[in-house]
Amino acid sequence: MPVSDYIPVIGLEIHSELLTKSKVFCTCSAEFGGDKNSRCCPVCSGLPGTLPIINQTAVEYAVKAGYALGCSINKFSVFDRKNYFYPDLPKAYQISQLNLPLCINGTVPIDYEENGEKKHKEIRINRIHLEEDAGKLIHDDLNGVSLADYNRCGIPLIEIVTEPDLSSPEEARTLVEKISLLLQYAGVSDCKMEQGSIRCDVNISLMKPTDKEFGTRAEIKNLNSLKSIYRTVEYEIKRQARLLDRGEKIVQETRRFDDNKGETRTMRTKEDAHDYKYFPDPDIRQVNFTDEDLSRIRNSLPEMPYERLEKYTGKLSIPEKEARIIVNNKRLSDLFEDALKCYNNPKSLVNFIIGEIMRRMNLGEIDIEKPMFTAELMAKLVEMSDTEKVTKSDAKEIFREMAEKGGDPEDIAKREGMIIENDTGKVLEVIDSVIAGNEKAVNQYKSGDVKVFGFLMGQCSKALRGAATPKVIKEELEKKLKSLT
Ligand code: ADP
Ligand code: MG
Ligand code: ZN
Numbered sequence: 001m002p003v004s005d006y007i008p009v010i011g012l013e014i015h016s017e018l019l020t021k022s023k024v025f026c027t028c029s030a031e032f033g034g035d036k037n038s039r040c041c042p043v044c045s046g047l048p049g050t051l052p053i054i055n056q057t058a059v060e061y062a063v064k065a066g067y068a069l070g071c072s073i074n075k076f077s078v079f080d081r082k083n084y085f086y087p088d089l090p091k092a093y094q095i096s097q098l099n100l101p102l103c104i105n106g107t108v109p110i111d112y113e114e115n116g117e118k119k120h121k122e123i124r125i126n127r128i129h130l131e132e133d134a135g136k137l138i139h140d141d142l143n144g145v146s147l148a149d150y151n152r153c154g155i156p157l158i159e160i161v162t163e164p165d166l167s168s169p170e171e172a173r174t175l176v177e178k179i180s181l182l183l184q185y186a187g188v189s190d191c192k193m194e195q196g197s198i199r200c201d202v203n204i205s206l207m208k209p210t211d212k213e214f215g216t217r218a219e220i221k222n223l224n225s226l227k228s229i230y231r232t233v234e235y236e237i238k239r240q241a242r243l244l245d246r247g248e249k250i251v252q253e254t255r256r257f258d259d260n261k262g263e264t265r266t267m268r269t270k271e272d273a274h275d276y277k278y279f280p281d282p283d284i285r286q287v288n289f290t291d292e293d294l295s296r297i298r299n300s301l302p303e304m305p306y307e308r309l310e311k312y313t314g315k316l317s318i319p320e321k322e323a324r325i326i327v328n329n330k331r332l333s334d335l336f337e338d339a340l341k342c343y344n345n346p347k348s349l350v351n352f353i354i355g356e357i358m359r360r361m362n363l364g365e366i367d368i369e370k371p372m373f374t375a376e377l378m379a380k381l382v383e384m385s386d387t388e389k390v391t392k393s394d395a396k397e398i399f400r401e402m403a404e405k406g407g408d409p410e411d412i413a414k415r416e417g418m419i420i421e422n423d424t425g426k427v428l429e430v431i432d433s434v435i436a437g438n439e440k441a442v443n444q445y446k447s448g449d450v451k452v453f454g455f456l457m458g459q460c461s462k463a464l465r466g467a468a469t470p471k472v473i474k475e476e477l478e479k480k481l482k483s484l485t
Contacts (some may be wrong), residue, residue: 025052046090378465
């Protein structure tokens, strides 16, 4: 039967590093990068006899993530050892959570477009647990050896497990994007896919409309871009449909996505929970929250995207489409919020952000993670343009320099002679000389041929060369000509 007749069943396991200063069970720096093995200590490099101490901030961040994804929080939570032997994990077990994770039963709404249709769906979150990240292996092909960098070992990680509620590549992609956004707004993770701070495993099976139970699934590990998530789901649906069509069985296994070939390949047949021989970690204190703890953490959650969207489309009267564009990028939304404090003109700022900033972001001229301009100076520029202190096209020129090198728009405009002075004395002087020098045209105007106004206006604008706005020149010229007739 055609691929479209199978119902895809998809669940995600999303790993996201938490933005704490130190690691989850020791005081080593949790920052990304650093010289290899420079951010390690006896605890995170797994030396015997060391004692891990849990980082309270990491626990609170995980709970915040739970609230951001609509979860209930377990007041009593336990850490377990997940045993596996692989050189990226020097202890030979990972401290994780099995039966009593910090957060359970959430929901994340997603909005997306598929086949030109607007869709909305609520995706259930099964659980969020806190664990430690593993190190990185560097495979040196030249010398045929593998080296381990343990800087990432012990960085706090949350694993978000969804119910198998997704059914298309677009839904999977949208959910990961939405969860990233919520975690960024909650302030618990920066979700930089290219740095691996959010990674995703995709579980997929197919069923026929008449089936009563889910089919056998494959798990594709460690996807680190939205595009590869989309392509993996797309590929895997086709692969499984082909096998099922031929009457073959799907093997439950772990697969890897090859970005270059655009296909998935077998990594290992799937292990079950009992293969990991989980047991409660005797070194880690259990978590016991009071109601006060939980309400304090919940109240510390900053303004979330849905709240901003409501504010933008409501109080600020921004059209929904534009409001969504801004809200869906936390950096832009923060920039907008800060700019509003300096120049309270939401519409104008939104137009500038979408028309100029995003355009230059797409051209690769602006890195919104570390822009060269501040919200305050951007707001100042938009105000200068709105109040016609500079022309719209000069404002774009000024912003080009601000985006590239920074600087105050007023200084740049002055340096470049772009400030429109609107000095009435000067305008009148120019008008007088234009009138004196164009007797014929002026007489035509006086005799009722108002068409020549445009010509006279043009002469004045040329002579003033941007020193006054068209509006002011027009007003003054009209006044003057009327006084002559
Ligand atoms: P495990 O413990 O083996 O990792 P889980 O029950 O924790 O399995 O599920 C892992 C992920 O796989 C979840 O996101 C879940 O929604 C998804 N999943 C479970 N069964 C199926 C299935 N038959 N098809 C697709 N996804 C599934
Ligand atoms: Mg799992
Ligand atoms: Zn350490």
